[in-house]
Structures are given as C-alpha cells and as structure tokens.
Amino acid sequence: MLEDPSGLRATVLAHNAQAWDRLAASKAALAQPLTDGAFRDPHGWIGGGGSATRRWLPERFDGLEVLCVAAGGGKHGPLYAAAGARVTVVDLSPAMLALDHQVARERGINLQIVQGSMDDLSMFSVGQFDVVIHPVSTCYMPEVSRVFCEVSRVTKPGGLYVSQHKSPTSLQASLVPGASGRYELRSPQTRGTPLPPEMPSRLREFGVYEFVHSLSDLFGGICRAGFTIEDVCEPDHVQSHADQGSFAQRAAFLPPYIRILARSNGGQAFRGSPVASGLKSGLQME
Ligand SMILES: C[S@@+](CC[C@H](N)C(=O)[O-])C[C@H]1O[C@@H](n2cnc3c(N)ncnc32)[C@H](O)[C@@H]1O
Secondary structure, three states: OOOOOOOHHHHHHHHHHHHHHHHHHOOOHHHOOOOHHHHHOHHHHHOOOOOOOOOOOOOOOOOOEEEEEOOOOOOHHHHHHHOOOEEEEEEOOHHHHHHHHHHHHHHOOOEEEEEOOOOOOOOOOOOOEEEEEEOOOHHHOOOOHHHHHHHHHHEEEEEEEEEEEEOHHHHHEOOOOOOOOOOOEOOOOOOOOOOOOOOOOOOOOOOOOOOOOOHHHHHHHHHHOOEEEEEEEOOOOOOOOOOOOOHHHHHHHOOOEEEEEEEEOOOHHHHOOOOOOOOOOOOOOO
C-alpha cells in the first residue's frame, strides 16, 4: 500500500480509470489501435525515438525486455512486440488494456498485459527491463517523484527510459488565442491541484484530472530517481499556414510535448546500493 494520507492519489486514480474507460468506449483518438501499415513496418513506425539528428532507440529490439508504461490503447505494446521485443504493457484503465488484448489476439502477438498505476510497479522485479517507453501520462498523476523512482527500480542499469510529457507551459496556457490573437498563461504550477476542465481537444483529455508538473519535478525527478538525462526534444508539430488557433499554429508558440531520453545509472539514489562495476545491460545504441 502506498502512503496517501490525503486520499488524493486514490481519488485521482479512481476518477481517471473511469474517465479513460469512457474515452476508450467512445473511440477517442488516443484509444485507436494501430492499423495494418504500422505492423508491416514496425521499425519504421517506431523510428529513432528522438530528435531528427540523433537516434535514441536501438536499431533492433530482438530479445529486449520492453516495458510500455501507461501505454494502453493497442499502439505501443503491440508495435514494440512486432519489432521483436518481449513487451509488458501496464495501464490504469481496463478498457484501454482491452484494446491491447484485442490487437494482440487479432495479430497473433505475444504481450504481457498488466493493470496498475505507473507509481506502483511492485509487480515487476528490480532491473527487469532493458527499455521503458512512457508515452504522455504523468499529467494524470498529482505527484510524479514516485513514478520516476518506480521506473528506475525496474530498469536495468544502463537501460533506457524514453519519457514523454505534456509541457508545463502548454498546460498552463489557454487552448485558443483571445481576441488579441495571443495565448494567455492561465494556471499556476500548483502541486496537487487539478487543472480546470476544458473542452476536448488534442491538448486536453475530456473528463480526466490533469496536473501541471514543473520542469524541476520532471527533469529533476528523473535525475533524482537514478537516471542520467542524455537528450531532450520537443517534437515538432508546427505547420506553416496552419489556421489561427489550430493545434499546429499554437505549437509554434507553445510546443505541446517534451520528450526525454534517460539512462539508468543503477538507481543508487533509490536502491541505496552501488551497482557492481562492470555491470552492463547488453543494450547497444547504434
Ligand atoms: C496518452 S494515453 C496512452 C497512449 C495512447 N494509446 C497513445 O496513442 O498515445 C495515456 C494512458 O495513460 C493511462 N493512465 C492514466 N493514469 C494512469 C496511471 N496512474 N497509471 C497507469 N496508466 C495511467 C490511461 O489509461 C491511458 O491509457
């Protein structure tokens, strides 16, 4: 049992599990499994994982243990498994995980599928995974330090953690420009207070509690949990001539996401014991 004196964690998890079940039932964009094209070329779809100029992910996944955290929806897990990895998907929402079950069944893919919260990975062993893929989802947690400690605990020394987040500034700002044509900074970075609800859009999920996390909590939290950050990018969603107020036009002012490449340094901070020298994950970056 995790400590939760205020009951906030339990309230948020219960609320968000139901909200994501509803999003899955309504076939929301983030609950759309991948189609045939992706499975014909899984390596191509996965790509380098980071910036255009630097490859983050290995060329090959054969035999690697990959954990896809908060990644239900029939996308990440099946794709990495199709690329040759031994994949485990963990997610809070049974309906999102049902999509992974469905894709795995339809495509004859072997997946380990586990229901749980990203801040309690106690069902997994220390150093179980070579690579952890974490799509945008820390915004659904009131507090993130425990998430990073848990990911660190289950990542092999030398293993990779690819961690994507909604940018705090983007979450704090208005979704559409005001009469002046400008975006406004509206919400402060207040720990543990959910953002006001918004209309559904690519930037906010309908009915889900979302929280802003400072860069200190995101970058610092990853470092303090036992990772070394090796690279960071803001995926480019800008399109020239995009309509005023559109996702692509707003992205020129407020890049919506931050993607971080981190490598486990053995998690000394969390595990409390130095890693034996010479211990390597066997994972090679090309
Ligand atoms: C952005 S979606 C996942 C990826 C999505 N299928 C896509 O296409 O990018 C975010 C996921 O986080 C999950 N989630 C929310 N809170 C969570 C928590 N505390 N622990 C684990 N998963 C959580 C939701 O159920 C949802 O499936």
